[in-house]
Amino acid sequence: MTMGRIIFYEDRNFQGRSYETSSDCPELTSYLSRCNSCRVESGCFMVYERPNFMGHQMLARRGEYPDNQRLMGMTMSDCIRSCRMIPMHRGSFRMRVYERENFGGQMHEILEDCDSFSDRYRMSDIQSCNVMDGHWLMYEQPNYRGRMVYLRPGEYRSYRDMGINSMMRFGSMRRIMDSC
Numbered sequence: 001m002t003m004g005r006i007i008f009y010e011d012r013n014f015q016g017r018s019y020e021t022s023s024d025c026p027e028l029t030s031y032l033s034r035c036n037s038c039r040v041e042s043g044c045f046m047v048y049e050r051p052n053f054m055g056h057q058m059l060a061r062r063g064e065y066p067d068n069q070r071l072m073g074m075t076m077s078d079c080i081r082s083c084r085m086i087p088m089h090r091g092s093f094r095m096r097v098y099e100r101e102n103f104g105g106q107m108h109e110i111l112e113d114c115d116s117f118s119d120r121y122r123m124s125d126i127q128s129c130n131v132m133d134g135h136w137l138m139y140e141q142p143n144y145r146g147r148m149v150y151l152r153p154g155e156y157r158s159y160r161d162m163g164i165n166s167m168m169r170f171g172s173m174r175r176i177m178d179s180c
Contacts, residue, residue: 004043
């Protein structure tokens with residue numbers, strides 16, 4: 001299995017001190033005073049605006065990100081505070097989504113990408129889920145747009161378990177394939 005590798009830089013345009021990792025890093029400020037650019041040399045990573053994989057998050061695929069505005073958009077903080085490596089997955093994908101917290105209410109099993117959750121499943125909200133197989137990105141809006149949330153295999157009983165602390169509706173979802 002190929003491991004990912006990402007290099008973070010304190011300043012824009014890959015300047016200043018750097019820190020390289022091939023694994024999860026819950027607190028980048030342990031290594032750098034700030035992080036304003038990065039280079040993904042292999043694999044895929046989720047980068048987060050807050051420590052411990054919290055706050056706004058963005059998928060970083062192989063490539064160069066000379067400033068965080070290009071990676072994270074104008075609404076995000078100017079610093080990356082944590083990152084999570086997304087391992088390669090070549091098997092099946094399966095997730096159950098629930099209308100209410102703690103796996104309550106209506107349930108649907110998802111096996112493939114879905115560009116509009118409300119159109120396909122006629123369910124108003126997702127407040128908990130169980131990811132059985134694969135790694136997924138949940139998007140705030142239909143057609144894979146807006147804020148995103150990375151979900152790896154596990155049980156997510158509430159928004160808090162998903163790493164978000166506000167009520168965020170999910171409009172679409174996509175599998176993270178091995179093309180990272």
